[in-house]
Amino acid sequence: MKAVATAPANIAFIKFWGKKDESLRLPANGSISMNLSEVNTRTSVEFSIDYKTDYVEIDGNVSEGKELERVIRHLDLIRSEAGINFKAKVVSKNNFPKGTGIASSASGFAALTMAASKALNLKLSEKKLSVLARLGSGSACRSIPDGFVQWKEGRSSESSYAYSIYPPDYWKIRDVIALVGDVSKKVSSTEGHTRVESSPFFKARLLSINHKIKEIKHALKTKNFTKFGEIIEEEAINMHSVMMTSCPPLFYWTAKTFEIIQAIGDWREEGLEAYFTIDAGPNVHVICLEKDVDMVKRRLLQIKGIKNIIVNKPSFGARIV
Ligand code: PMV
Numbered sequence: 001m002k003a004v005a006t007a008p009a010n011i012a013f014i015k016f017w018g019k020k021d022e023s024l025r026l027p028a029n030g031s032i033s034m035n036l037s038e039v040n041t042r043t044s045v046e047f048s049i050d051y052k053t054d055y056v057e058i059d060g061n062v063s064e065g066k067e068l069e070r071v072i073r074h075l076d077l078i079r080s081e082a083g084i085n086f087k088a089k090v091v092s093k094n095n096f097p098k099g100t101g102i103a104s105s106a107s108g109f110a111a112l113t114m115a116a117s118k119a120l121n122l123k124l125s126e127k128k129l130s131v132l133a134r135l136g137s138g139s140a141c142r143s144i145p146d147g148f149v150q151w152k153e154g155r156s157s158e159s160s161y162a163y164s165i166y167p168p169d170y171w172k173i174r175d176v177i178a179l180v181g182d183v184s185k186k187v188s189s190t191e192g193h194t195r196v197e198s199s200p201f202f203k204a205r206l207l208s209i210n211h212k213i214k215e216i217k218h219a220l221k222t223k224n225f226t227k228f229g230e231i232i233e234e235e236a237i238n239m240h241s242v243m244m245t246s247c248p249p250l251f252y253w254t255a256k257t258f259e260i261i262q263a264i265g266d267w268r269e270e271g272l273e274a275y276f277t278i279d280a281g282p283n284v285h286v287i288c289l290e291k292d293v294d295m296v297k298r299r300l301l302q303i304k305g306i307k308n309i310i311v312n313k314p315s316f317g318a319r320i321v
Helices: 065-082 104-119 125-135 138-142 188-195 200-219 225-244 255-269 289-299
Strands: 002-014 019-021 031-048 055-058 087-094 148-151 162-166 174-179 273-276 286-287 309-310
Touching: 002 104, 002 225, 002 273, 019 188, 031 104, 031 174, 031 200, 031 225, 031 273, 031 289, 031 309, 055 065, 065 087, 065 125, 087 104, 104 125, 104 138, 125 138, 138 148, 138 174, 148 200, 148 286, 162 200, 200 225, 225 273, 225 286, 255 273, 255 286, 255 289, 286 289, 289 309
Parallel strands: 055 087
Antiparallel strands: 002 031, 031 087, 031 148, 148 162, 174 286, 174 309, 273 286
């Protein structure tokens, strides 16, 4: 009763920020993302009658407290689907630092869902796997399907899931991640989501979001990179404005984040077409066409204080290894 799965992190182009149902992790709005080829989680899950308790290890550290409870809650969900109550040993490894704005909870819960359901021999559809992953961490539902992904907000647990809108090889765009921080963030996204209602801008954000989803889908369909880039930058600023105006405010950006944002604007004026997006952390995801990757990397290397650069292609979703 053992299985191993890998799942990619994903970058949101239209963001999930705020929930309409906290316990079901139903998002306030739909979102659009791309799975990332070079940042993933590999998780093995083994159920056994011999285990007396659930054991969870993430990146070599034995989980305890809230982290452990969250994984156990998720295992319970999958155990109840299978009607089995054996305890499990979970060993999970990220190939990138967790808690820095690269969605480790997304890849983590997608890999856990995939491995645990396979270990229990559940034959689940992609939709069902996406629903289950969402219950672990909202954006994890988008790390199940392949490539470019849409998460339908839904009105119930079963109708809120993600599906592929284009395969990974549909469009040769790249996400060059400029890592500026590798310390775990102070406020988790789970906590951050609960603050949205306190921002006076949140209602305004929701008024335009469905139109934005339509527009970005059109930009994807027509491979209009300029339009696509303009939408993702506006959207990242929009979400971070809600974060910064929440009570208490959430500042995920650092001075370095802002320096990179400004540099990207300068590059564009000089003819290098790249755009930024940022999730719940200080790292900047620089989105460009494949042909411009080397130039983007060269420009980033000129900025002092960037700790690492990771070039991602669009990727497949979660897989059994
Ligand atoms: O899935 P969560 O609860 O970690 O929230 C993800 C929030 C953002 O990364 C900021 C946006 C998104 O859509 O991924």
